[in-house]
Amino acid sequence: MMICMYKEPILFLPGPVNPPYNVNKMLSLPMIGHRTEEFHEIFADIINMLRKIFMTSKSEIFLLTSSGTGAVESAIINCFSSREKVLIPIYGEFSRRASSIMKKHGIKAIELNIPIGRGPETELIKREIRKKRDIKGIFIVYNDTSPGVFVRNLPEIADVARNENILIVIDAVSILGGSKLFMDKWGIDVVVAATQKCLATPPGISMIAVSKDAWDIMEKKNVKSLYFDLKEYKKFLLKNETPFTPAINILFSLRESLRNILDIGLNNWIRMHKLRARILYTFFEMASFKPFVKKKFRSDTVLSFSTPKELSPIKFKEELRNRFSIYIALGMGELKSKIIRIGNMGYIPFNNLASLILASSIIFKRYGIKIDIDEILDKDMVLK
Amino acid sequence: MMICMYKEPILFLPGPVNPPYNVNKMLSLPMIGHRTEEFHEIFADIINMLRKIFMTSKSEIFLLTSSGTGAVESAIINCFSSREKVLIPIYGEFSRRASSIMKKHGIKAIELNIPIGRGPETELIKREIRKKRDIKGIFIVYNDTSPGVFVRNLPEIADVARNENILIVIDAVSILGGSKLFMDKWGIDVVVAATQKCLATPPGISMIAVSKDAWDIMEKKNVKSLYFDLKEYKKFLLKNETPFTPAINILFSLRESLRNILDIGLNNWIRMHKLRARILYTFFEMASFKPFVKKKFRSDTVLSFSTPKELSPIKFKEELRNRFSIYIALGMGELKSKIIRIGNMGYIPFNNLASLILASSIIFKRYGIKIDIDEILDKDMVLK
Numbered sequence: 011m012m013i014c015m016y017k018e019p020i021l022f023l024p025g026p027v028n029p030p031y032n033v034n035k036m037l038s039l040p041m042i043g044h045r046t047e048e049f050h051e052i053f054a055d056i057i058n059m060l061r062k063i064f065m066t067s068k069s070e071i072f073l074l075t076s077s078g079t080g081a082v083e084s085a086i087i088n089c090f091s092s093r094e095k096v097l098i099p100i101y102g103e104f105s106r107r108a109s110s111i112m113k114k115h116g117i118k119a120i121e122l123n124i125p126i127g128r129g130p131e132t133e134l135i136k137r138e139i140r141k142k143r144d145i146k147g148i149f150i151v152y153n154d155t156s157p158g159v160f161v162r163n164l165p166e167i168a169d170v171a172r173n174e175n176i177l178i179v180i181d182a183v184s185i186l187g188g189s190k191l192f193m194d195k196w197g198i199d200v201v202v203a204a205t206q207k208c209l210a211t212p213p214g215i216s217m218i219a220v221s222k223d224a225w226d227i228m229e230k231k232n233v234k235s236l237y238f239d240l241k242e243y244k245k246f247l248l249k250n251e252t253p254f255t256p257a258i259n260i261l262f263s264l265r266e267s268l269r270n271i272l273d274i275g276l277n278n279w280i281r282m283h284k285l286r287a288r289i290l291y292t293f294f295e296m297a298s299f300k301p302f303v304k305k306k307f308r309s310d311t312v313l314s315f316s317t318p319k320e321l322s323p324i325k326f327k328e329e330l331r332n333r334f335s336i337y338i339a340l341g342m343g344e345l346k347s348k349i350i351r352i353g354n355m356g357y358i359p360f361n362n363l364a365s366l367i368l369a370s371s372i373i374f375k376r377y378g379i380k381i382d383i384d385e386i387l388d389k390d391m392v393l394k
Numbered sequence: 395m396m397i398c399m400y401k402e403p404i405l406f407l408p409g410p411v412n413p414p415y416n417v418n419k420m421l422s423l424p425m426i427g428h429r430t431e432e433f434h435e436i437f438a439d440i441i442n443m444l445r446k447i448f449m450t451s452k453s454e455i456f457l458l459t460s461s462g463t464g465a466v467e468s469a470i471i472n473c474f475s476s477r478e479k480v481l482i483p484i485y486g487e488f489s490r491r492a493s494s495i496m497k498k499h500g501i502k503a504i505e506l507n508i509p510i511g512r513g514p515e516t517e518l519i520k521r522e523i524r525k526k527r528d529i530k531g532i533f534i535v536y537n538d539t540s541p542g543v544f545v546r547n548l549p550e551i552a553d554v555a556r557n558e559n560i561l562i563v564i565d566a567v568s569i570l571g572g573s574k575l576f577m578d579k580w581g582i583d584v585v586v587a588a589t590q591k592c593l594a595t596p597p598g599i600s601m602i603a604v605s606k607d608a609w610d611i612m613e614k615k616n617v618k619s620l621y622f623d624l625k626e627y628k629k630f631l632l633k634n635e636t637p638f639t640p641a642i643n644i645l646f647s648l649r650e651s652l653r654n655i656l657d658i659g660l661n662n663w664i665r666m667h668k669l670r671a672r673i674l675y676t677f678f679e680m681a682s683f684k685p686f687v688k689k690k691f692r693s694d695t696v697l698s699f700s701t702p703k704e705l706s707p708i709k710f711k712e713e714l715r716n717r718f719s720i721y722i723a724l725g726m727g728e729l730k731s732k733i734i735r736i737g738n739m740g741y742i743p744f745n746n747l748a749s750l751i752l753a754s755s756i757i758f759k760r761y762g763i764k765i766d767i768d769e770i771l772d773k774d775m776v777l778k
Contacts, residue, residue: 018424019432026642028425037421037643040402041410041596043721048403075461075598077638080621111620206639212425214459214598214641234618236495237464254461255590257598257641258410259421337427 017335020362024155024184024312024339026206026213027356029263030270033211036262044258050250052265057250059268060217063186063209063276064201066193069219072243075257078183078204081216083111084238085179085202086149088220088228092116094146097138099123099130101307102154103342108181112149115234120145126345129159129307132166139174147177147199153185156342158314158351159307160189168196177224183207183216187271188283188311188355199224205260208283208311210356211267214260270357283310286354286363293367294352297374297381302349313352314341320377323350326370334369401719404746408539408568408696408723410590410597411740413647414654417595420646428642434634436649441634443652447570447593447660448585448603450577456602456627459641462567462588465600467495468622469563469586470533472604472612476500478530481522483507483514485691486538487726492565496533499618504529510729513543513691516550523558531561531583537569540726542698542735543691544573552580561608567591567600571655572667572695572739583608589644592667592695594740595651598644654741667694670738670747677751678736681758681765686733697736698725704761707734710754718753 021028042048053073060071074081086108090096096117098109101124112119122138124130130150139145148171153160161167164180171178179200182191186201188208193201199221206213218240220228233239242253271279287310291301299315301308317323323340327350330336341349352366367386374381405412426432437457444455458465470492474480480501482493485508496503506522508514514534523529532555537544545551548564555562563584566575570585572592577585583605590597602624604612617623626637655663671694675685683699685692701707707724711734714720725733736750751770758765 019426019430021425021427023427023429025639026425026427034422034425038418041405041412041418042403043405043407043410043723044597045407045723046403046715046721075459075641076464076621077459077640079638080460083619083621107620114618114620114623116618204639212641212643213428213639214644234498234500235467235622236491236498237460237467237622238619239498254463255409255588255597256461257459257596257644259596259643260598260641331430337430339427339429 020334020336020365022336022338022352022354022366024351024353025355027210027353028362029210029212029267030357033263033267033270036266037212037259039259039262041258044255045251049258052261053250056261056265056268059265059272060219062272063268064193064219065191065195066219066221069193069221070225070244070247072218072220072240072247073252073256073261074216074218074243075214075252075254076216077213078181078202078216079107080238081202081204081218082108082181082183084240085200085218086111086117087115087233087235087238088231088240089177089179089200089224090117090146091231093118095120095142095144097122097135097145097148099135099150101126101129101157101159102151103156104154104181105151108149108151127157127159127303129161129163130167132163132170135167136170139170139176145176147179149179149181151181152191153182153189153309153311155184155312155351157345158303158309158312160185160309160311162307165196168198172197177227184355185311187276187279189280193219193221205264208355209264209267210270211264212260214257215264283354286358287311287313289363290352290354293386296385297370297379311353311355313354314349316349318379320379321373323347326350326373329373330369334365336366336369404718404720404749406720406722406736406738406750408735408737409739411594411737412746413594413596413651414741417647417651417654420650421596421643423643423646425642428639429635433642436645437634440645440649440652443649443656444601444603446656447652448577449575449579450603453577453603453605454609454628454631456604456624456631457636457640457645458600458602458627459598459636459638460600461597462565462586462600463491464622465586465588465602466492466565466567468624469584469602470495470501471499471617471619471622472615472624473561473563473584473608474501474530475615477502479504479526479528481506481519481529481532483519483534485513485541485543486535487540488538488565489535492533492535511541511543511687513545513547514551516547516554519551520554523554523560529560531563533563533565535565536575537566537573537693537695539568539696539735541729542687542693542696544569544693544695546691549580552582556581561611568739569695571660571663573664577603577605589648592739593648593651594654595648596644598641599648667738670742671695671697673747674736674738677754677770680769681754681763695737695739697738698733700733702763704763705757707731710734710757713757714753718749720750720753
């Protein structure tokens, strides 16, 4: 007998993530107009909650209907004009992408190539800024998912930027909500994020938080885009609206998800990411998987590993997908066949984590990779 | 006794619209990755169906995560470079917006101001193109929702453009699926549309269809944006993917909605718009509402009226909203207090149409506006 059923995908991707049931359900609320009081209320709610997530009381928060890359482009062109110099350390696809956005707009991207699997050391940043004159800002991808590099020393880099009196713009797309980011306390000028990562919401909406200092600069810029000109968004912010029709359903969901996170508590939500990361690192290292990134810069939200020789990255990925409907990612670009990447973002319930661990163990056994399942049972996998 | 219930909004807005039940339900399908085979299948399905809606066999269709304005900006900057001249007849907020996008990018927008409540006459366009030398293209908002102007003579204007060998770029955001648009047959180069209007889907995804001729031009352009550079989208099109994370849930819905439309038949779907428009024009004219737009340019998807003196536009809008949870719009900008606008887009079931008619009749009676309800009952309101 053939049982034909829809297999629900279990996502351990570097985004998108499986949204929790209550978040997903909100998507299909009845449609409302985006110039109505009902919308204003939802919008205001979201902005107020996001302030708590970005840890800022003074910044403006803008909601865009775009992927994270759209918001990164918007942040860049609102902060910097063509021919201005911006320091951009490169340690993965997303820092490379930010640099190519700058070049598209004639901004002088001063690239600082970091050896693969490492992040930007604070001292290096400091030296570079002092070396070149007239640097207007520095762009940091807080967590570059392509190798899985987490810039743990961001507060130090922010200090450098503040001392040198230059703007610091952060791509926090794959990490906001998954690790600490004290925007006000650390003195970050601009932070970009998106719904579909640690905020456990479907994709479609991105956000840009802008400090007062950064806004003073932006206000005077002549931005060569209408859709990405934050001054347009600012005009409508006072009315709790967006200038253009937003992805309304994603906002329904985002509100619910932010409520979840604040109910649990932002610190607890972040702690859940850390705990799961620890469990996953331990588990895969037991199976002779090697973390690809140096410990100092290792990400908790995207874990990258090279695999034991018995099991190639692509084989492991395919076995998980074909047999268990579990989705992980390979490396990007030249790293494609060299590493696996496991997303650990948003709300991952015990059953999903258990499935990944048990399914992996089954595959390991078939490929002759030794793993002590008894030892795993000693790990505490209660995540809350 | 107080019954507290969520009042489901009935939308007669110029977008967004109420998506049909089966379309709305699809929003909360389990999340999938956008680099997976499951996604490729959905993406390919959508593109194939959209070809039938755009009436084109030869064009490429790009899906963007943005509002319609985002896609309009993308179309403009992929077609035209700074300092190039583009003719843009202005007859409402959306043609004005396209012009301001051009100016932002240094494109020379040659504005052609049309008297309010009218559209661009073909002869005028022809004269203007011949007068100015070196015009690279013409931008037409096929249906400008702000006054409710429908450019019924688009095929003639397209003929002019073809004869003069210049690009013709169409904003069809508020009309694709609601009226005929034979992209290939009429020789239209670029058509922009969005999900949340006549395609009866929630907002979040916009589309750009590009003819082969237009692509030959685009391919050589140096576009000053990454997010809106269609060459990036083209690279991923072959894999049935988008370059950046799309609003995946909206795509789930869009597929379902396009299936609905093609099941019903595109011609029938368009005919439903026309029939409803005829019923609504007749009904409101019976109540002494005056269509704001000259008959020749009157839209079937956004109907605009000035109201009888007993009942101001804002009063009528508020009564419908507060008492019946029915949403219509006022005019935009200077027309705000002067007209009402009634959206007639997508799937509007009999119960919604009946509610608008009966609720309006009740309001008319209270304000002393004469209407013969018996006569209305003679109208055939079976829409399929």
